[in-house]
Amino acid sequence: xxxxxxxxxxxxxxxxxxxxxxxxxxxxxxxxxxxxxxxxxxxxxxxxxxxxxxxxxxxxxxxxxxxxxxxxxxxxxxxxxxxxxxxxxxxxxxxxxxxxxxxxxxxxxxxxxxxxxxxxxxxxxxxxxxxxxxxxxxxxxxxxxxxxxxxxxxxxxxxxxxxxxxxxxxxxxxxxxxxxxxxxxxxxxxxxxxxxxxxxxxxxxxxxxxxxxxxxxxxxxxxxxxxxxxxxxxxxxxxxxxxxxxxxxxxxxxxxxxxxxxxxxxxxxxxxxxxxxxxxxxxxxxxxxxxxxxxxxxxxxxxxxxxxxxxxxxxxxxxxxxxxxxxxxxxxxxxxxxxxxxxxxxxxxxxxxxxxxxxxxxxxxxxxxxxxxxxxxxxxxxxxxxxxxxxxxxxxxxxxxxxxxxxxxxxxxxxxxxxxxxxxxxxxxxxxxxxxxxxxxxxxxxxxxxxxxxxxxxxxxxxxxxxxxxxx
Numbered sequence: 001x002x003x004x005x006x007x008x009x010x011x012x013x014x015x016x017x018x019x020x021x022x023x024x025x026x027x028x029x030x031x032x033x034x035x036x037x038x039x040x041x042x043x044x045x046x047x048x049x050x051x052x053x054x055x056x057x058x059x060x061x062x063x064x065x066x067x068x069x070x071x072x073x074x075x076x077x078x079x080x081x082x083x084x085x086x087x088x089x090x091x092x093x094x095x096x097x098x099x100x101x102x103x104x105x106x107x108x109x110x111x112x113x114x115x116x117x118x119x120x121x122x123x124x125x126x127x128x129x130x131x132x133x134x135x136x137x138x139x140x141x142x143x144x145x146x147x148x149x150x151x152x153x154x155x156x157x158x159x160x161x162x163x164x165x166x167x168x169x170x171x172x173x174x175x176x177x178x179x180x181x182x183x184x185x186x187x188x189x190x191x192x193x194x195x196x197x198x199x200x201x202x203x204x205x206x207x208x209x210x211x212x213x214x215x216x217x218x219x220x221x222x223x224x225x226x227x228x229x230x231x232x233x234x235x236x237x238x239x240x241x242x243x244x245x246x247x248x249x250x251x252x253x254x255x256x257x258x259x260x261x262x263x264x265x266x267x268x269x270x271x272x273x274x275x276x277x278x279x280x281x282x283x284x285x286x287x288x289x290x291x292x293x294x295x296x297x298x299x300x301x302x303x304x305x306x307x308x309x310x311x312x313x314x315x316x317x318x319x320x321x322x323x324x325x326x327x328x329x330x331x332x333x334x335x336x337x338x339x340x341x342x343x344x345x346x347x348x349x350x351x352x353x354x355x356x357x358x359x360x361x362x363x364x365x366x367x368x369x370x371x372x373x374x375x376x377x378x379x380x381x382x383x384x385x386x387x388x389x390x391x392x393x394x395x396x397x398x399x400x401x402x403x404x405x406x407x408x409x410x411x412x413x414x415x416x417x418x419x420x421x422x423x424x425x426x427x428x429x430x431x432x433x434x435x436x437x438x439x440x441x442x443x444x445x446x447x448x449x450x451x452x453x454x455x456x457x458x459x460x461x462x463x464x465x466x467x468x469x470x471x472x
Contacts, residue, residue, distance in 0.1 A: 002067055003041040003042075003043075003044055004040075004041035005041075005067035005068070006038075006041070006044065006064065006065070006067040007038055007039045007040055007041035007042075007067075008039070008041075008067070009063075009064070009067040009068060010038055010039050010053070010057065010064075011039040013057040013058070013059055014039075014057060017056070017057060017058065019056070021035040021036060021039075022035075024056065027052075027056055028049060028052060028053065028056070030049075050064060126173075126177075126178075126181040126182070126183050127171055127183065128183055128184075129165055129166070129167045129171060129172075129173060129178055129183045129184050129188075130167050130168070130188070131165045131166070131167065131184060131188055131189065131191075131192035132166055132167050132168045133165070133166045134163065134164065134165050134166075134175075134192065134217075134220075135163070135164050135219065136160050136162070136163045136164070136219055136220045136236070136238065137160060137161040137162045137163075137164070138159060138160060138161070138219070138238045139159060139160060139161045141159065142158065142159040142237075142238070142240065142241075142244055143158070143159065144156055144157075144158045144235075144237075144245070145157050145158075147176045148176050148179060148180060150179060150180070152232075153186065153232045153233060153234065154233045154234070155176060155179065155233070155234045155236070156233065156234065156235045156236070156237075156249075157176075157236055157237060158235060158236070158237025158238065158241040158244065158245070159237050159238045159240070159241065159244075160220075160236065160237060160238060162174050162175070162176075163175040163176075163220070163236050165178055165184060165189075165192075175189075175236065186224065186232075186234055189222075189224075189234070190213070190224055193213075193215040193222060193224070196215070196217075197215060201217070202215045202216060202217050203215070203216040204216070204332075204333075205330055205331070205332045206297065206330070206331050206332070207250075207329065207330045207331070211226035211227075211296075212224065212225050212226050212227060212250055213226070214242065216239070216242075217239070218239065219238065219239060220236065220237065220238055220239060220241075221235075221236075221237055221238075221239060221241045221242055222234070222235065222236050223235035223236075223241075223242075223249055223250065225249070225250035225251070227250050227251060229251055231250045231251035233249070233250060233251070235249050235250075247259075258310065258311055258312070258345070259308060259309065259310045259329060260308075260309055260343040260344065260345050261306055261307065261308045261309070261340070261341040261342070261343050262283065262306075262307055262309065262322060262340075262341070262342055262343070263283070263284055263304060263305065263306045263307070263334060263337055263339075263340025263341060263342055264281040264282065264283055264304065264305060264307065264319075264337075265281065265282045265283075265302070265303070265304045265305075265337045266279060266280070266281065266299050266300060266301050266302065266303055266304075266305070267280040267281060267282050267288065267301070268280035268301060269299055269301055271295070272292065274295075275294060275295065276292055276293070276294060276295060277292070277293060277294075277295040277299070278290060278291070278292055279291050279292075279293055279299060281319055282337075283319060283342070284337055284338060284340070284342050287319060288319075289318070289319035289320045290320075291319065291320060291323040291324075292323070293323065293328070297331055303333060303334075304333070304334040304335075304336060304337040304339075304340065305331055305332065305333055305334060305340070306331075306332045306334055306339075306340035306341055307328055307330070307331055307332075308328070308329040308330040308331075308332075309322060309326035309327065309328060309329060310326065310327055310329045311325055311326035311327065311345075312429075313325040313326070313386070315345075317344075317345055322345075350362060350384070351363065351364045351382060351384050352364070353365070353465065353466075354468070355450060355465070355466045355467055355468050356405070356450075356466070356468075357405075357450065357452060357464055357465065357466040358464075358465040358466065359463040359464050359465060360385060360389070360455060360463045360465050361385060362383070362384040362385040362386070363381065363382070363383045363384075363385050363389065363455065363465055364381075364382050364465075365379055365380070365381050365382075365451070365453065365465055365466065365467040366379070366380050366382070366467055367379055367380075367467055367469055368380055368432070372469060374443045374444045374445070374471050375436060375437070375438035375443055375444075376434070376435050376436035376437055376438060377435055377451070377469070378432065378433070378434055378435070379432070379433050379435055379451065379467060380430060380431070380432055381425065381430065381431040381432075381433070381453075382425075382429060382430055383425040383429050383430075383431070384429055387457050388424070388457060388458075389424075389425075389455040389456065389457055389463075390422045390423070390424065390455060390456050390457070391422070391423040391424065391425075391431055391433075391453065391455050392418070392420045392421065392422065392423065392453075392454075393418055393419055393420065393421065394418045394420070394453065394454065395435060395437070395451055395452060395453050396408075396451075396452045397437055397440075397441050397444070397449055397450075397451060397452075398449065398450045398452060398466075399444075399447055399448070399449050400447070400448040400449070400450075401447075405450065408441045408444075408449075409441075410440055410441065411440065411441060411442040412439070412440060416440065435451060437451075444471045445471065446471055446472060447470075447471055448468065448469075448470055449468070449469055449470075449471060450466045450467060450468040450469070451466060451467050451469070452464055452465075452466040453465060453466070
């Protein structure tokens with residue numbers, strides 16, 4: 001069809017009918033821009049508009065398709081020609097369509113064939129492995145190395161050249177490659193380790209941190225992290241890995257708290273609610289107590305457990321206090337209660353200051369080695385008091401003259417005002433402060449001195465403490 005010819009024909013018939021583009025558009029429920037596109041030949045009317053358009057313009061559909069008026073005597077002949085032409089065009093379109101479908105089908109077949117061959121080759125090269133055996137190759141240096149990250153899960157080796165998994169048909173693969181090429185996944189690895197533990201070929205520890213499990217073989221250890229902070233890393237290393245890592249795994253930082261292990265036998269259990277349960281315990285000395293614990297772990301009556309605790313508190317060594325003032329870090333099932341560890345509790349050792357002036361128990365101020373000059377020093381405040389003391393910038397310098405302490409005089413004129421921001425010891429019970437006294441007292445000459453500070457608790461009453469030093 002000649003779009004330009006048809007467009008001019010529509011325009012001519014519209015004008016003969018004395019109809020504007022807008023009026024024609026309104027009658028057909030289209031925009032005047034659509035009418036303009038038809039008449040300029042840029043667009044053809046949709047087939048659904050043929051009949052109403054022809055009725056408005058007083059023409060036949062054949063005349064619209066041809067773009068010209070057809071004399072009455074030629075109407076029949078023209079209708080047949082138009083029909084034949086339309087059928088021919090439709091046949092050509094269908095032929096082109098069939099050709100395109102054929103090409104598309106052939107292309108899809110080739111792509112699927114290539115994909116099938118690739119998958120078959122991949123499966124042959126990297127077959128699935130149902131783990132039957134696992135072994136490791138140890139190297140001399142004991143370093144922790146990240147070997148792979150899959151779906152935000154890090155796989156670490158400690159002191160290993162490699163770890164290897166094999167199935168029952170001796171199909172073997174390096175563990176990292178097997179994970180990367182999906183021959184196995186960490187669920188399969190855990191299922192294998194769990195089955196080995198049930199067959200008493202491995203030892204197992206369960207940490208009280210959301211579900212972390214640690215498996216020990218003669219040659220290697222495996223940590224499968226599953227913490228409440230969503231850490232799901234995997235650590236595989238030689239048998240000394242646990243000792244060398246010293247708790248720094250599964251996203252944990254170096255522990256700055258005190259840890260100890262105690263062993264207990266479960267005498268009785270009682271559910272309190274969905275989250276807590278009551279345990280009646282007996283220790284190795286025959287002492288008993290009732291404590292409340294989370295029911296995250298399955299406690300079995302008659303069973304004995306070695307429980308690893310951590311704490312930052314000072315408390316009397318009783319069963320109840322251990323559970324009240326400590327957190328459970330790990331749990332290991334025992335054959336016999338006597339097989340477990342019963343370590344002494346060493347928590348925040350008592351601090352004794354050698355300075356004459358110290359009004360706070362278990363708070364000591366020392367000068368960091370190598371930092372002392374006649375102009376200043378770096379001080380370390382260690383606070384094991386258990387109180388929440390507030391520290392500040394104020395200090396004074398006293399000098400010992402004839403056996404008595406006397407405050408040094410300022411070298412600045414007038415009164416001295418101090419900014420008083422609040423400082424607190426960190427999670428390691430320490431606070432480091434830089435003290436430059438040269439602006440206030442000048443350089444100190446040879447003699448015996450002390451730096452005095454104070455702290456306050458809830459009662460806001462200042463308590464003074466000090467550190468003594470010599471200027472040679």
